[in-house]
Every structure is written in structure tokens, then in C-alpha cells.
Amino acid sequence: MRFGAAVLRGYEDPFAVEEVILNAGPADGEILVRIAGCGLCRTDLAVRHSAGRSPLPAVLGHEGAGVVVETGSPDTGLGPGDHVVLSFDFCGRCRSCLGGAPAYCDRFAALNLFGGRSENAARFTDGAGEALAPRWFGQSSFAEYAIVPARNAVRVDATLPLELLGPLGCGFLTGAGAVLNSFGAGPGDTVAVFGAGAVGLAAVMAATAAGALVVAVDRHPER
Numbered sequence: 001m002r003f004g005a006a007v008l009r010g011y012e013d014p015f016a017v018e019e020v021i022l023n024a025g026p027a028d029g030e031i032l033v034r035i036a037g038c039g040l041c042r043t044d045l046a047v048r049h050s051a052g053r054s055p056l057p058a059v060l061g062h063e064g065a066g067v068v069v070e071t072g073s074p075d076t077g078l079g080p081g082d083h084v085v086l087s088f089d090f091c092g093r094c095r096s097c098l099g100g101a102p103a104y105c106d107r108f109a110a111l112n113l114f115g116g117r118s119e120n121a122a123r124f125t126d127g128a129g130e131a132l133a134p135r136w137f138g139q140s141s142f143a144e145y146a147i148v149p150a151r152n153a154v155r156v157d158a159t160l161p162l163e164l165l166g167p168l169g170c171g172f173l174t175g176a177g178a179v180l181n182s183f184g185a186g187p188g189d190t191v192a193v194f195g196a197g198a199v200g201l202a203a204v205m206a207a208t209a210a211g212a213l214v215v216a217v218d219r220h221p222e223r
């Protein structure tokens with residue numbers, strides 16, 4: 001299938017919308033998602049100055065949310081029409097993954113930042129048939145469609161504004177996860193958050209929800 005995507009071709013280039021080609025539908029355990037909206041994370045912007053550590057040309061974008069179009073096998077737990085938020089890729093087999101902590105996956109950097117799954121190479125090309133880097137953070141969602149492992153997708157309430165939910169899959173789980181999982185903050189704790197951007201505000205919300213006293217510090221008064 002052919003669709004539009006924002007392709008980054010060089011480390012100092014702008015993102016340019018082009019036609020890209022997906023040569024095969026979802027494989028076992030994967031889903032095809034029509035993207036409704038995608039956040040722009042600092043990590044996407046950092047690649048543009050990464051001096052070659054992330055392979056290009058590539059379709060970035062890793063805070064995608066959308067609607068499931070097709071599933072590659074019946075065991076994905078998802079079906080066409082489901083609204084999903086996408087998150088990072090993980091191996092599912094290392095000690096961290098098996099211990100329920102996929103953010104600490106042994107292969108996190110390789111799978112998400114520095115090349116993705118080699119078996120995905122050649123499935124995704126530009127309009128002229130030239131290879132694009134295998135999917136970024138398991139999704140490459142600066143695009144109209146993305147194929148992702150089903151375990152990277154979380155079904156959400158279909159009454160919520162789907163186009164706004166993508167950042168839950170990166171910036172918001174980072175801020176909230178630090179407070180809830182790493183710190184275990186709760187009533188009686190005081191949490192200071194330095195920097196009240198998307199990640200910091202997620203930490204503020206999570207700490208508030210957990211019953212902690214919160215102080216947010218930022219140089220920008222409007223935050």
C-alpha cells in the first residue's frame with residue numbers, strides 16, 4: 001500500500017512529506033493502524049543532530065495513536081476499529097521484559113533508536129523503492145499508517161479524542177512512570193519537578209493523583 005509519511009533523509013534536513021510504500025501487511029502478532037495523531041517528542045528532533053547513530057532515511061514519530069485496520073493473526077487481542085495508543089518496542093524475552101519492566105529491555109536502544117528489527121528491512125520503502133530504516137520505536141508514526149507489534153499497542157476508550165492521546169505512549173508514561181514506578185511516590189511525600197514541559201507536567205499530574213505534595217519549577221512563567 002502507498003500512503004504519505006514525513007521522511008527524514010539527512011541529519012540536518014527538514015522532515016519532508018513523501019509517498020512511501022508498505023510492501024506487506026501485518027505479520028503474526030502485528031497490527032496495521034491508521035494514524036489519527038502523533039506527538040512530536042524531543043527524541044524525534046534529537047535524531048536530526050545525532051551524527052549518524054540512527055539510520056536514515058527514516059520515518060520517525062513514536063507517539064502515535066490511531067485505529068486498528070487489520071490484524072496479522074487472531075491472537076493479538078485487538079480487532080479492526082479498536083482505538084489504540086502506540087508505545088515503544090521491546091524484545092519480550094530478556095530478564096527485564098519477563099520481569100514486567102520492558103522499558104529496561106536489553107535491546108531497547110537497538111530496537112527503538114538504532115535500527116529496529118532487521119526482519120522489517122525491505123518491507124518499508126520510499127516511493128522509488130529505496131529502503132527506509134526499519135520502523136522507529138516500533139512504529140514510525142509520522143505517517144498515515146503504521147504496522148506495529150500488537151503488544152506495543154494499548155486499547156483506549158473510543159469516546160476519547162484519539163488524535164490527542166499519542167503522547168501517553170512516550171512523554172506521559174516517562175513522567176508518570178518516574179513518579180509512580182521509580183519513586184513510588186504517595187501520600188506524605190513531597191515531589192519537586194524541575195522543568196514543567198510535557199514530561200514534567202505528566203509527573204505533576206501523577207504525583208498529584210498519588211496524593212503527594214508537588215512543587216513544579218520552570219523558567220517559563222506560563223507553565
Ligand SMILES: [Zn+2]
Pocket residue numbers: 041042043044062170171
Ligand atoms: Zn519520546
Ligand SMILES: [Zn+2]
Pocket residue numbers: 090091092093094095096097098102104105106107
Ligand atoms: Zn527485552
